[in-house]
Amino acid sequence: xxxxxxxxxxxxxxxxxxxxxxxxxxxxxxxSLFLILILIVVNFLLIHLAPGDPVHLxxxxxxxxxxxxxxxxxxxxxxxxxxxxxxxxxxxxxxDLGYSLxxxxxxxxxxxxxxxxxxxxxxxxxxxxxxxxxxxxxxAARRExxxxxxxxxxxxxxxxSVPSFSVGxxxxxxxxxxxxxxxxxxxxxxxxxxxxxxxxxxxxxxxxLPVTTLAVVYIxxxxxxxxxxxxTVLGENFIVAARAKGxxxxxxxxxxxxxxxLLPIVTVVGHDFGMLLSGAVLVETVFAxxxxxxxMIDALAMRDYPVxxxxxxxxxxxxxxxxxxxxxxxxxxxxxxxYGQTSK
Amino acid sequence: MNSKRRYLESVTPxxxxxxxxxxxxxxxxxxxxxxxxxxxxxxxxxxxxxxAIVFLLVTLALSAPLLAPHDPAAQHLAERLKAPSLTFPxxxxxxxxCLLSRLLFGARLSLGFVGVASLLVLLVGVxxxxxxxxxxxxxDAVIMRVVDLVLAFPxxxxxxxxxxxxxxxxxxxxxxxxSVWWASYARIVRGLVxxxxxxxxxxxxxxxxxxxxxxxTRHVIPNVIPPIVVLASLEMGSLLLAISGLNFLGLxxxxxxxxxxxxxxxxxxxxxxxPQLMIYPGLAIxxxxxxxxxxxxxxxxxxDPRLR
Numbered sequence: 001x002x003x004x005x006x007x008x009x010x011x012x013x014x015x016x017x018x019x020x021x022x023x024x025x026x027x028x029x030x031x032s033l034f035l036i037l038i039l040i041v042v043n044f045l046l047i048h049l050a051p052g053d054p055v056h057l058x059x060x061x062x063x064x065x066x067x068x069x070x071x072x073x074x075x076x077x078x079x080x081x082x083x084x085x086x087x088x089x090x091x092x093x094x095x096d097l098g099y100s101l102x103x104x105x106x107x108x109x110x111x112x113x114x115x116x117x118x119x120x121x122x123x124x125x126x127x128x129x130x131x132x133x134x135x136x137x138x139x140a141a142r143r144e145x146x147x148x149x150x151x152x153x154x155x156x157x158x159x160x161s162v163p164s165f166s167v168g169x170x171x172x173x174x175x176x177x178x179x180x181x182x183x184x185x186x187x188x189x190x191x192x193x194x195x196x197x198x199x200x201x202x203x204x205x206x207x208x209l210p211v212t213t214l215a216v217v218y219i220x221x222x223x224x225x226x227x228x229x230x231x232t233v234l235g236e237n238f239i240v241a242a243r244a245k246g247x248x249x250x251x252x253x254x255x256x257x258x259x260x261x262l263l264p265i266v267t268v269v270g271h272d273f274g275m276l277l278s279g280a281v282l283v284e285t286v287f288a289x290x291x292x293x294x295x296m297i298d299a300l301a302m303r304d305y306p307v308x309x310x311x312x313x314x315x316x317x318x319x320x321x322x323x324x325x326x327x328x329x330x331x332x333x334x335x336x337x338x339y340g341q342t343s344k
Numbered sequence: 345m346n347s348k349r350r351y352l353e354s355v356t357p358x359x360x361x362x363x364x365x366x367x368x369x370x371x372x373x374x375x376x377x378x379x380x381x382x383x384x385x386x387x388x389x390x391x392x393x394x395x396a397i398v399f400l401l402v403t404l405a406l407s408a409p410l411l412a413p414h415d416p417a418a419q420h421l422a423e424r425l426k427a428p429s430l431t432f433p434x435x436x437x438x439x440x441x442c443l444l445s446r447l448l449f450g451a452r453l454s455l456g457f458v459g460v461a462s463l464l465v466l467l468v469g470v471x472x473x474x475x476x477x478x479x480x481x482x483x484d485a486v487i488m489r490v491v492d493l494v495l496a497f498p499x500x501x502x503x504x505x506x507x508x509x510x511x512x513x514x515x516x517x518x519x520x521x522x523s524v525w526w527a528s529y530a531r532i533v534r535g536l537v538x539x540x541x542x543x544x545x546x547x548x549x550x551x552x553x554x555x556x557x558x559x560x561t562r563h564v565i566p567n568v569i570p571p572i573v574v575l576a577s578l579e580m581g582s583l584l585l586a587i588s589g590l591n592f593l594g595l596x597x598x599x600x601x602x603x604x605x606x607x608x609x610x611x612x613x614x615x616x617x618x619p620q621l622m623i624y625p626g627l628a629i630x631x632x633x634x635x636x637x638x639x640x641x642x643x644x645x646x647x648d649p650r651l652r
Contacts, residue, residue: 035492035493035496038489038493039493039496042493046509157634157637157638158630158634160637161581161630161631161633161634161637162626162629162630162633163585163588163589163592163626163629163630163633165589165592165608165626166608166622166625166626166627166629166630169608169612169615169619169622169623169626170623170626172615173615173619173622173623177615177616177619274497274498274499274501275498275499275500277498277501278498278499278500278501278504279500281500281501281504281593282589282592282593285592285593296501296504296505297593300504300505300508300595308505308508308509312497312505315497315498315501316496316497319496319497319498320496323496
């Protein structure tokens with residue numbers, strides 16, 4: 001596949017752009033950019049449609065007239081709406097999301113300092129749940145209707161019915177408070193200064209409970225999906241052929257069947273990135289994890305609107321980007337998919 | 345979410361990823377109204393368990409005033425954090441309130457909330473989707489871009505932000521949830537309507553001079569209701585999770601109101617000394633969600649046996 005593709009892709013820019021898949025790519029890029037633009041405008045409108053003077057929303061109710069004047073001048077609040085929108089757009093593009101009174105620093109730096117913690121939590125959860133979910137799903141499909149299959153299914157049912165904040169507290173009670181195996185709160189131990197490997201291990205021990213909590217739902221979901229997807233694929237002729245060639249069962253399952261069953265799984269894992277972030281809000285609250293979700297709840301409690309709107313923008317843009325990347329991986333995973341063509 | 349997606353796959357002749365990406369696909373109607381749906385439902389033990397759980401919880405919720413041994417808000421300060429006894433079958437919380445009574449009355453709010461939210465989401469989603477699909481053209485394009493916009497954002501986070509902006513309260517949770525959850529329904533209904541619009545009986549109505557609004561309300565909407573109701577039943581579990589999540593974060597009902605998510609929040613300071621304060625409401629939510637999920641899955645399978 002790769003040689004032919006490579007030869008195709010070394011053509012001139014024009015011939016690439018005239019290819020349906022490239023045109024699809026271009027369309028999706030434009031679509032995504034447009035969506036992001038709209039989101040920024042909606043964010044802007046939120047400031048102005050909210051009841052009361054927008055300056056109170058941006059600068060709080062502190063009542064300092066001098067500061068209000070500064071904010072008015074900065075965002076051009078005395079100028080026509082179109083000019084204000086332009087000022088807002090250009091400052092967002094420059095990465096300036098305003099100033100947080102609650103944190104006494106720029107919104108961008110408040111948010112940026114929280115990103116690593118949330119990324120660490122969500123990416124670990126995605127990794128754990130993808131691996132565990134896929135393996136469980138394949139094993140369940142391999143022994144359809146066996147005791148193992150049934151217990152995995154029962155686990156899946158429970159897994160996605162239990163609210164993450166309940167799971168979190170349950171794990172907290174059992175493993176942190178009763179057994180004392182893992183720390184209960186925060187990302188690292190604040191009492192002692194640790195460096196290098198010991199710091200890494202410390203973070204890892206803090207990571208176990210929140211990641212398990214967040215992963216439970218997704219393990220259940222990915223497992224069910226993998227099972228269904230595998231059962232469909234296992235009935236196909238090429239699986240019979242692979243078995244007839246004398247390949248080991250493991251090669252057949254993981255090398256041949258799984259590769260073909262993977263597409264819907266990747267879709268769900270990718271498109272649930274947003275859901276994962278929602279889950280992170282709850283999990284971060286339970287474990288006092290210093291990430292974006294915790295920040296959102298704190299900002300809500302403090303009515304820190306600049307931070308809230310910054311978060312809103314940052315999260316929606318990242319969700320759009322992740323969705324875009326997921327869509328683009330389809331054709332890499334399944335060469336039969338060529339976007340923009342009528343036949344699939 | 346998962347079962348919803350699988351349901352969508354079942355009513356959509358395309359691959360699943362297109363549901364998430366494209367707004368333009370038409371969705372074929374599931375065959376509904378055939379005899380034997382309930383017979384099939386009753387042959388599915390999982391669905392029966394789900395039905396039993398939901399029925400039991402709803403009955404408990406409805407008869408809470410009869411069953412609850414105490415007023416859920418009454419404080420017995422001398423009896424704080426007591427273990428289960430004859431007077432307090434599940435013990436008491438940090439203010440000496442009867443946990444069982446609070447759980448029972450909490451069921452009324454939590455489940456009632458889900459019911460009202462589902463109904464509102466259905467109303468808004470079906471109406472907007474039907475108008476969008478039937479009108480077509482510019483209006484359709486605008487509505488669908490709004491839908492794209494809403495769906496581009498993680499639902500719970502958007503609901504959380506809206507609830508936060510409106511201000512904490514039971515009403516703002518509803519506002520937050522409904523203003524976010526309608527979008528996916530609108531998109532699906534639109535798809536269904538697109539395939540309905542070209543059917544002869546709609547054409548006949550149009551030829552007969554029936555007004556568009558009347559065609560939508562009398563001919564289009566009744567035909568999209570059955571598949572959408574199944575979708576709503578699949579969604580009830582995640583709605584309950586979302587609503588109790590918002591209440592858990594303190595954005596919904598305020599003390600001393602008993603609601604499962606809020607009870608979890610109230611119990612947090614006593615996690616170490618009295619974990620039962622958090623375990624009971626957590627179990628209640630899980631049980632209810634499981635009931636909704638089992639019932640929803642069963643309903644979908646009964647309507648579309650190909651999926652088994």
